[in-house]
Amino acid sequence: MRLFMSNENVLMVGTAKGLFILRGENGKWNIDGPHFPGLAVYSAFFDQRKGRNEMWAAPASWHFGAELCKSTDMGKTWDQPENRRIKMPKTSKKSLENIWQIAPGGHVDSLYVGVAPAALFESHDRGATWKLNKGLWSHPHRKKWTPGFGGLCLHTIVAEKDDIKIAISTGGVYQSADGGDSWKVTNTGVKAYFLPDQYPEFGQCVHKIARHPKKKNTYFLQNHHGVYRSTDGATTWKEIENGLPSNFGFGLTVSDAGSVFIVPLQADGQRFTCDGKLRVYRSRDDGSSWQALAKGLPQKNAYEVILRDAVSSTGNNIFFGTKNGKLFGSADDGDSWKMIEGSLPEICCVKAYTL
Amino acid sequence: MSLTVFLSGHLKTFSNGELEVPIDGNFATVGEALDSLWKIHPALRDRVLNEQGEIRTHVNIFAGTDDVKRLKGLQTRVNSGSELHIFNAVSGG
Numbered sequence: 001m002r003l004f005m006s007n008e009n010v011l012m013v014g015t016a017k018g019l020f021i022l023r024g025e026n027g028k029w030n031i032d033g034p035h036f037p038g039l040a041v042y043s044a045f046f047d048q049r050k051g052r053n054e055m056w057a058a059p060a061s062w063h064f065g066a067e068l069c070k071s072t073d074m075g076k077t078w079d080q081p082e083n084r085r086i087k088m089p090k091t092s093k094k095s096l097e098n099i100w101q102i103a104p105g106g107h108v109d110s111l112y113v114g115v116a117p118a119a120l121f122e123s124h125d126r127g128a129t130w131k132l133n134k135g136l137w138s139h140p141h142r143k144k145w146t147p148g149f150g151g152l153c154l155h156t157i158v159a160e161k162d163d164i165k166i167a168i169s170t171g172g173v174y175q176s177a178d179g180g181d182s183w184k185v186t187n188t189g190v191k192a193y194f195l196p197d198q199y200p201e202f203g204q205c206v207h208k209i210a211r212h213p214k215k216k217n218t219y220f221l222q223n224h225h226g227v228y229r230s231t232d233g234a235t236t237w238k239e240i241e242n243g244l245p246s247n248f249g250f251g252l253t254v255s256d257a258g259s260v261f262i263v264p265l266q267a268d269g270q271r272f273t274c275d276g277k278l279r280v281y282r283s284r285d286d287g288s289s290w291q292a293l294a295k296g297l298p299q300k301n302a303y304e305v306i307l308r309d310a311v312s313s314t315g316n317n318i319f320f321g322t323k324n325g326k327l328f329g330s331a332d333d334g335d336s337w338k339m340i341e342g343s344l345p346e347i348c349c350v351k352a353y354t355l
Numbered sequence: 356m357s358l359t360v361f362l363s364g365h366l367k368t369f370s371n372g373e374l375e376v377p378i379d380g381n382f383a384t385v386g387e388a389l390d391s392l393w394k395i396h397p398a399l400r401d402r403v404l405n406e407q408g409e410i411r412t413h414v415n416i417f418a419g420t421d422d423v424k425r426l427k428g429l430q431t432r433v434n435s436g437s438e439l440h441i442f443n444a445v446s447g448g
Binding site: 016061062063064065082085087088089090092093094095096 | 365366397398401402403405406407408409411413414443444446447448
């Protein structure tokens with residue numbers, strides 16, 4: 001389709017049936033895929049640090065397990081060497097269920113992987129070798145974390161140098177200031193409505209956190225009911241729900257302009273877009289107020305679900321995908337939207353990059 | 356002892372395209388026979404078994420026509436000349 005993007009964008013769109021790679025070139029999207037046809041891809045990452053062109057993806061077979069694959073030719077070929085498999089140690093008495101996140105580490109050769117059952121794997125050699133982060137695995141809370149509907153997953157990793165923030169469903173937000181040697185829990189103010197103690201130390205079902213691009217101590221959090229902001233480095237949280245039709249949702253991203261984007265869903269028990277309208281909500285004041293964005297989005301009989309990693313941004317271009325396989329994009333910080341693809345398989349993740 | 360392992364076509368990526376693998380060795384159980392199979396095609400192991408050495412939930416292994424999960428699992432005894440079949444279960448969405 002003809003498009004609107006000014007820069008050359010690359011989208012890695014993971015679906016329940018494979019990975020699609022889209023490139024916006026000369027005003028037109030080209031789609032390539034499915035890679036790993038039939039396999040569910042919940043996580044992907046395009047590592048462009050130090051001039052690299054290394055694509056990572058984690059296709060999961062419900063029969064044969066999850067793989068960690070890398071491409072150095074923009075997805076033409078993928079490798080999956082046996083010595084790079086993400087495996088739970090025998091002593092853990094656990095087995096890998098899925099890879100939920102592939103994320104850059106705080107150092108240029110570092111990568112992290114978040115998995116179910118909730119655990120963090122780390123590589124400090126550009127992904128050649130991996131090991132379980134023992135600091136988090138040995139945290140005394142770990143055995144008390146409980147699975148949500150998607151399993152007990154570590155799904156979000158935000159790292160800068162030795163500072164690492166992670167989010168677990170259900171467990172909540174944890175962070176390390178020493179590169180992962182030790183971890184502290186930082187859920188103060190985040191509600192867990194499904195527990196007798198609704199403000200516990202841990203056990204919250206945090207769906208996604210993201211950092212402000214310029215205000216390094218400002219973070220945003222989409223909870224299982226609840227939208228929050230932290231201004232002290234994801235340590236304490238305050239509600240920012242004024243003007244939202246619902247405080248439930250999954251995905252969350254912050255554009256380079258500092259605009260926060262979420263897609264509220266109707267209540268926990270229904271989990272589709274509110275009032276049959278597909279509306280993205282944007283805040284340009286760190287969550288103090290929200291604006292409904294609907295231009296170019298279906299406003300009638302639109303019962304969509306947007307998953308936790310299916311909202312992404314690069315620069316001020318915003319993208320999101322739905323469980324019904326629709327992929328939307330905005331090139332103007334959310335003011336208007338266009339559908340890029342309408343019939344993909346269920347979209348599990350959208351990762352946006354600029355070449 | 357010798358027997359033949361038949362693989363689901365979905366596993367050929369991990370067996371150099373082979374779907375019928377004869378194995379020889381000193382084994383008496385399904386688990387011991389599979390240990391011989393892994394020596395020929397190491398990549399098969401992690402797709403058939405999980406990290407704890409258990410048959411994956413959605414993988415079925417038959418000794419002859421018997422589902423070993425309904426018998427003694429990897430401890431199910433095998434006889435020389437018998438057949439093992441490894442299938443993906445009819446699950447998915």
